[in-house]
Amino acid sequence: MNLRDLEYLVALEEEKHFRKAAERCFVSQPTLSGQLRKLEDELGVILIERTSRKVLFTPAGEAMAQQARRVLKEVRELKVIGQSFAEPMSGEIHIGLIPTVGPYLLPHIIQDLRAHFPKLEFYLYEEQTQVLLKKLDEGELDCLILAELEGMEGFGSLPLYQEPMWLAVPSWHPEANVAQVPFHHLKGKRLLMLADGHCLREQALGFCFAAGVGEDQRFKGTSLETLRNMVAAGNGMTLIPQLAVPGPEEGGVSYRPVVEPAPGRTISLLYRRHSVRRPCFNELAERIRALMEKKLAG
Numbered sequence: 001m002n003l004r005d006l007e008y009l010v011a012l013e014e015e016k017h018f019r020k021a022a023e024r025c026f027v028s029q030p031t032l033s034g035q036l037r038k039l040e041d042e043l044g045v046i047l048i049e050r051t052s053r054k055v056l057f058t059p060a061g062e063a064m065a066q067q068a069r070r071v072l073k074e075v076r077e078l079k080v081i082g083q084s085f086a087e088p089m090s091g092e093i094h095i096g097l098i099p100t101v102g103p104y105l106l107p108h109i110i111q112d113l114r115a116h117f118p119k120l121e122f123y124l125y126e127e128q129t130q131v132l133l134k135k136l137d138e139g140e141l142d143c144l145i146l147a148e149l150e151g152m153e154g155f156g157s158l159p160l161y162q163e164p165m166w167l168a169v170p171s172w173h174p175e176a177n178v179a180q181v182p183f184h185h186l187k188g189k190r191l192l193m194l195a196d197g198h199c200l201r202e203q204a205l206g207f208c209f210a211a212g213v214g215e216d217q218r219f220k221g222t223s224l225e226t227l228r229n230m231v232a233a234g235n236g237m238t239l240i241p242q243l244a245v246p247g248p249e250e251g252g253v254s255y256r257p258v259v260e261p262a263p264g265r266t267i268s269l270l271y272r273r274h275s276v277r278r279p280c281f282n283e284l285a286e287r288i289r290a291l292m293e294k295k296l297a298g
Contacts, residue, residue, distance in 0.1 A: 001039060001042055001043075003071075003072065003075060004035070005035050005036070005038075005039045006068035006071055006072055007025055007068075007072065008021065008025055008027075008032050008035055008036055008039075009036060009039065009047070009061075009064060009065050009068050010065055010068050010069050010072065011024045011025050011032075012032070012036065012048070012055060013057055013061070013062070013065035016054065016055045017055060018032060018033055018055065036048065043060075043064070045058075045060045046058050046060065046061075047060055047061035047064055048061050069138065072139075073138060073139035076139055077139065077276075080142075080275075080276055080277060081276050087119065088277070088279040088280045088283075089117050089119060089120055089280055089283060090119035090120060091119070091120070091121065092120075092121045092123060093120050093121065093122060093123065093142050093143070093277075093280065093284075094123045094125065094140070094141045094142045095122065095123065095124055095125070095141065095142065095143055095144070095145060096125045096126075096127060096132040096135060096136065096141045096143075096144040096145070096146075097124060097125070097126055097132075097144070097145045097146065098126070098127070098128065098129055098132065098145075098146045098147065098198075098199060098200075099126055099127075099128070099198070099223060099224075100147070100194075100198065100199075100200045100224055100241060100244070101145055101146060101147065101241075101243075101267060102124065102126045102145075103126075104224075104241065104243035104244045105145065105243055105267070105292075106124065108243070108291060108292070108295050109287075109288055109291050109292075110122065110124075112287070112291055113284070113287060113288075116287055117283070117284075117287075120280075125141065128197045128198060128199075129146055129147075129149070129197075129198075129199045130197070132144050132146065133152070133155075133270075136155065136270065136271070136272065137272070139272075142271070142275070142277060143269055143270060143271040143275075143277075143281055143284075144269070144270040144271075145160065145267065145268075145269055145270075145288075146199065146267070146268070146270065147199050147200065147203060147265040147266065147267055147268075148265075148266045148267070148268040148270075149199055149202065149203075152270060154273070155270045155271060155272065155273060156270065156271045156272065156273045156275070156278070156281075157268045157269070157270055158268060158269040158271075158281060158282070158285035159266055159267075159268045159285075159289075160267045160268055160269055160285060160288050160289050160292060161266075161267050161288075161289060161292035161293065161296060162264050162265075162266055162267075162296075163241050163242050163243060163264055163265050163266075163267055163296070164241075164242045164257065164258070164262050164263070164264040164296075165204070165207070165239040165240065165241060165242070165258060165262075165263040165264055165265070166239070166240050166241075166242055166245050166255045166256060166257055166258060167181050167186070167237060167238075167239060167240075167255070167256050167257075167258050168227070168228060168231045168237060168238050168239070168240045168245075168253050168254070168255050169231065169237045169253070169254050169256070170231060170232065170234045170237075170252065170253065170254070171249060171252050171253060171254045172234075173237065173254065175237070175254070175256060176249075176254035176256070178256065179256070179257075180256060180257050180258070180259045181256045181257070181258050181259070182258075182259055182260045183207075183211045183213075183258055183259070183260055183261060183262075183263070184211065184260065186208075186211060186213045186258075187211060187212040187213060188212060188213075188214075189213055189214070189237070190213070190214040190215060190216040190217075190236070191204070191208060191213060191214070191215060191216060191236065191237055191238050191239060192216050192219060192220075192221060192227050192230055192231070192235070192236040192237065192238040193205065193215050193216070193220060193221070193227075193238070194220065194221050194222070194223075194224070194227065195220040195221060195222055196220075200224075200241070200265070203263075203265050204239050204263070207239070207263040216236050219235070219236070221238075224240060224241075224244050227240070228240070228244075228251070228253060231253050232251050232252040232253050239258070239263065240255065241265070242296065243295075243296075267292075269281055269284065269285045269288070
């Protein structure tokens with residue numbers, strides 16, 4: 001038994017498909033299948049029921065896959081420990097970002113981070129919040145950059161910046177004629193929202209509930225860009241994080257700051273509390289914080 005066999009087992013358990021698992025592990029399908037058969041022979045138990053239509057894991061296979069996942073996580077931690085003591089700002093770093101942050105934040109920071117920390121290799125992953133939290137907890141990711149919400153108290157947190165929300169309306173809308181929109185002006189109106197699973201949806205709903213603003217139930221967006229295009233088509237209004245605002249007027253959409261109060265969200269770097277890479281996270285957070293302070297002030 002070796003670590004590579006455990007990686008094959010975990011990949012197959014998650015993909016439930018030999019070809020996809022083999023592609024994920026960068027080996028041929030016969031190689032992956034053959035190694036798993038050898039693993040079964042070594043253990044003396046059947047781990048996988050092979051049928052022409054699907055892959056089924058036996059109870060022994062499920063138990064082995066869970067344990068293999070823990071073993072691989074500990075091996076990764078051992079490598080990280082050695083690296084963190086030798087040179088904290090070097091090696092691979094796997095960062096997860098939510099869809100309402102990644103595409104709008106990264107263009108402002110990634111080139112600077114590469115130049116400032118030349119020995120770090122950045123790997124970036126975009127998923128919804130709950131998927132990222134699970135991957136962070138299981139050691140698949142080193143840290144996350146996302147909007148901080150309740151329920152994240154089990155992780156360490158380094159605040160990066162406070163991001164205001166702007167109102168996006170069609171360019172012909174009355175609110176497009178003012179410099180700022182007091183939140184109470186939206187009372188009784190309905191806003192377009194993202195679909196369930198996006199943390200921005202929960203935050204926007206919280207602000208709207210407090211201000212007496214409702215949700216437009218006719219449509220739920222899968223991304224900020226979908227919401228933006230719905231507004232451009234004249235089908236409503238929505239709240240957009242400031243970094244996603246291209247300019248006051250663009251593409252048939254007008255963007256205006258919301259005030260009294262100004263809705264916003266805290267974007268933070270999350271990490272496992274006992275991670276030995278805390279010095280690396282501290283330096284990353286400090287650099288991002290400085291970059292975003294200038295950007296948002298501008």
